[in-house]
Amino acid sequence: MGRPAVGVCGALVALFLVDAAVFRTGLYPAMLDPESTAGRVEMMRYVEMRRARSKAAQALAFGDSRMGFLPGVATAATVGRGVEFTSVAVPGTSPRSWYYQLRDLDPDARRYAAIILPVDDYDDEDRAEDPADSVVDMNYAIARLRLADLIDFTRSFPAWRERWVVLRGLIIKGTVYKDDLQGFLLAPDARRRKVRLFHDDSANWYRNFEADSRDVQGLSVDWSNWTLTPPPGATPAQEKVLRDVLLRRAVPQTGRLAEYRRQWFGRIIDRYRGGATRVFIFRLPRGPVPRPEWLVHRRSSSIREMAARPNVVLLDERCFEALERPSLFMDPLHMNRKGMDEFSRMLGEAVAGRSSHAF
């Protein structure tokens, strides 16, 4: 191609350099919308890195929106046990993005005495979507991803279409940040003020977070007839969500979730192999009305396999079963204020209880 080839190569290099100057240096990530996917992760990181730590052993919790964990409640419930809880749970995140979050939060794997990871179930139940194909993981982790992750992160997506999107996003980060950037261009001053406000106050907001106090009392499911009785006063939209979540049909079990969990939980555990940090894994309260286990024939339990590793502590599977009540949930997936308080206290005690000899 001669001259055009030189021009194209030059253009690609220039594009990469400009993109890197803006998006890889922290110049733009500092201006991310704190309520966007990447922005939430970055804000949690900001808060966590600036948190004044006590001398107590630090226990860091990950999770998505279902992780109704209030670190303040857990710490208060375990006063005198020498553990301080903290959380970087962000709605929508998954083990893959947790790994990259953790890698930058704790670069030399010595900052935390305990890493707390929630799972839906110890057995592997494949759902309709393959978690490995979730491109949104890149959006959450984008500010934490480096060029060195290019091959590894891209290969973690099985489908070629997703691989292409991820590869493009990792090389030219602007393609991932573009929606956020367009929002920024719409009102740059408002964004700057919002970021400043979140920087100043979000630590307080997270600490004093009060969840919704609604519940779903009256909800029941007749599993033999596959019928659901919604709580009184439920709107059609709420009823639909309840049905979609609780009465979802099982899909063929292929083992892809097990593979995904082995990879990403495995990596988190491997980071702390040989160190003093313990990785706690537990089953989240499954919902206001747990689905019976016989609905799906689960073929494996990748989580139980991990319990054999020396630095892994698997909490009793039934530890939080008492919380699986309509009075403690605000919808089919998320705990309400009371449920979160109770759950945080119980999780704190469970971790601190195991920590007296583990830490």
Next chain:
Amino acid sequence: MLFNSVQYFLFFALVLLLFYNSRGTARKWILLVASYSFYAAWNWKFVPLLLTLTAIDYIAANYMNRVRPERKLLFLLMSVAANLGFLAFFKYYNFFASNVAALFGLPGTAFALGVILPLGISFHTLQSISYVVDVYRGDQEPIRSPLDYALFIAFFPQLVAGPIVRARTFFRDLYNWRPPSSEDRSAAVLLIALGLVKKMAFADHLAVVSDAYFNHLGSQAGVLTAWSASICFALQIYFDFSGYTDIAIGSAKLLGFHFPVNFNRPFLSASITELWRRWHISLSTWIRDYIYVPLASGRRGDRAIYRNLIITMTLAGLWHGASWNFVLWGAYNGVLLSVERMWRVRRRRKRAGAVVVDLHALQVVCTFLVFSMGAPFFRLASFTDAVHVLKAMFAGPPGTVLLNPWQIGLLLVSLGAAWAEERYNWFDRISKGPEWAYAAGLAAMLLCLSLFAVTDNYVPFIYFQF
């Protein structure tokens, strides 16, 4: 396989690889197979239709040269009838049937058939007709090689939505093929990048804005709202189609074929006449050569000119789509052209010795606004809806501008780029200039793509529906 998809670029890279690693006739076969594969990727069931039309026109043109002059017309009519017949059936049957049904007070779907419009039929039909008419007129030698002729019709960069390439242009390049020069290759790459920017960073964003208005008519009232939606759509058509054309011309250039310019910054025109000289040039010139000129021959006088302009543009409107709104859109433009011509003639008569005030910028703005006024008829299927928008443009509450500040900023940048191109010809300068300037220009386009391209929303090329 859309021009702005990864699949297209993989396909195109493979074609380039095979093309430049073969010689002579093999190259033609590669292009033909690639072209038919490209077409089949959309719907293989219409491949026989394309082959049939190709065969009819090939035979008709070749027989025309062998028979007595008085029988030439028969072959011409046969070929044109076949082309227009297929076009009429696939594109206009349901339109015709619904109007007949309406005449008899029956539901619009009473005689309707589930006809799918074959991709690109409007374009390759015009291309075929121009070829046989040129052969009939003696302006073009009939092509002896069926392979060459099939390639002319099916050549993938222009098959789906033009530009409508004349036989003499295509065969000049085919029979005197030379590898593209370094400058051509540079320009081609830049043109493809520019096309992608126009489509993905401009047209697709404008589509989001105009769709939000036109798909939910009545939800947003206001004069400014209606104007901004219509302007957005007018700009969307331009960026969409001109972006497509740029990629087509760039792709062809990389294969050693030189297609004529199809859009020449039409929205910098100071009159509707100028706009139509700069807009979809391959269609405008086709219409001029094969409809307007034959209509005008033998008829003198201003009235005949105005009538012919309106007829020609109405037919052009109908060519765009089978609906009365397209007919009206064409007629509207025909009337504008006639009125403008009338005014120009009168002004010329009065002008001797008068002081001329330069109102170029104002004329450009007015031309654009007048053109944009027709956009609702192009965009909306229903006449009532189009009239509703037209009314909203002149009466009602002020409303709001639909474009947000950064979109307006982006459009101003594009206006600046168009103006600079008009004035300084920067595209050519960059293509032929030093490598750093070329790389910087290309990098700016790629950066624009990476930050502003719409990638999470499928927006088809508008002209694919024609």
